[in-house]
Amino acid sequence: MDQTLKQSMMAYYSERAPEYDEIYTAGKGPTSINDPLTYKEETNRLKQIVNTLCAGDILDVPSGTAFWLPSYAHHCATVLLVDQSLKMLKESRERARQNGLEDRCSFLQTDIFNYDWAGHQFDTVLVGFFISHLTAEEESLFFSKVCDALKPSGKLLILDSTWSQERAKTRNKEGEQARKLNDGTEFTIYKKYFTLADIETLGKKFRLTFDVHYFGRTFCAFSGRRPPTT
Numbered sequence: 001m002d003q004t005l006k007q008s009m010m011a012y013y014s015e016r017a018p019e020y021d022e023i024y025t026a027g028k029g030p031t032s033i034n035d036p037l038t039y040k041e042e043t044n045r046l047k048q049i050v051n052t053l054c055a056g057d058i059l060d061v062p063s064g065t066a067f068w069l070p071s072y073a074h075h076c077a078t079v080l081l082v083d084q085s086l087k088m089l090k091e092s093r094e095r096a097r098q099n100g101l102e103d104r105c106s107f108l109q110t111d112i113f114n115y116d117w118a119g120h121q122f123d124t125v126l127v128g129f130f131i132s133h134l135t136a137e138e139e140s141l142f143f144s145k146v147c148d149a150l151k152p153s154g155k156l157l158i159l160d161s162t163w164s165q166e167r168a169k170t171r172n173k174e175g176e177q178a179r180k181l182n183d184g185t186e187f188t189i190y191k192k193y194f195t196l197a198d199i200e201t202l203g204k205k206f207r208l209t210f211d212v213h214y215f216g217r218t219f220c221a222f223s224g225r226r227p228p229t230t
């Protein structure tokens with residue numbers, strides 16, 4: 001990805017940290033489905049899925065505000081939360097503290113693409129709303145990194161945004177988008193949306209058989225494991 005676009009996207013998420021959760025809790029922010037209740041209801045569906053499927057040692061990457069943390073961490077051994085944004089990590093720490101989860105959480109500020117995961121092995125890797133911001137080249141690099149970080153029986157759980165005729169009324173399926181903070185500051189980001197066929201193609205490309213747990217008006221959740229090595 002063009003470095004100017006990447007920097008804009010990172011700056012946007014960093015500055016948006018204090019208001020980021022509004023999309024989940026109130027259907028506010030960069031919405032493209034004109035129905036706040038849908039965002040709230042589908043967030044609750046994702047919370048249930050995260051609660052059911054996350055187990056053991058977890059890598060939450062990138063973790064943003066750690067919005068999903070209280071839904072999974074109570075029954076997990078350790079949680080590593082990774083993000084490039086100190087402001088996002090500040091929100092994460094506060095959420096961990098408020099939920100009495102600090103004892104099992106570690107926080108790491110890094111650009112995922114520059115980080116060497118060698119030596120880290122996780123039971124679950126949770127990837128929320130990130131691969132939709134990656135170009136095909138970045139996607140390949142990211143999948144290779146997270147698959148290497150999975151224990152042999154480990155699971156990759158992805159939460160992301162769905163494509164539909166309804167979404168097509170306000171968005172392109174893929175490309176640059178303008179994003180505004182609540183104070184009106186504008187940024188440009190890259191974003192794409194997933195059909196069920198895209199999820200299947202993604203699984204084939206990275207040799208993961210994905211189970212789709214949810215495919216809604218706005219969000220989806222799917223998980224996969226690495227094939228056994230022969």
Ligand SMILES: C[S@@+](CC[C@H](N)C(=O)[O-])C[C@H]1O[C@@H](n2cnc3c(N)ncnc32)[C@H](O)[C@@H]1O
Pocket residue numbers: 009010013014061062063064065066067082083084085088110111112113127128129130159
């Ligand atoms: C759309 S948010 C998703 C956050 C969280 N996973 C969730 O589901 O709410 C994307 C996050 O990716 C982080 N991010 C973007 N590029 C990154 C990179 N190269 N390395 C680390 N974090 C990155 C941003 O700072 C932001 O917190």
